[in-house]
Amino acid sequence: MKNKDKEEAANWAKARRQAEQSGIVLTHRRDKNGDYVCYLSAKARRSLLFGL
Secondary structure, eight states: OHHHHHHHHHHHHHHHHHHHHTTEEEEEEEOTTSOEEEEEOHHHHHHHHHOO
């Protein structure tokens, strides 16, 4: 079980780094359907709104 937990933590860290490069913030929170919640970072929102 410990190896599985470490692997899952490593996968989350990798996914967060990849998402962060696109301005997306991943969370462990889930919505009512059981899907993970993610959102645009404040920096990404500002660049989309004012960078056009």
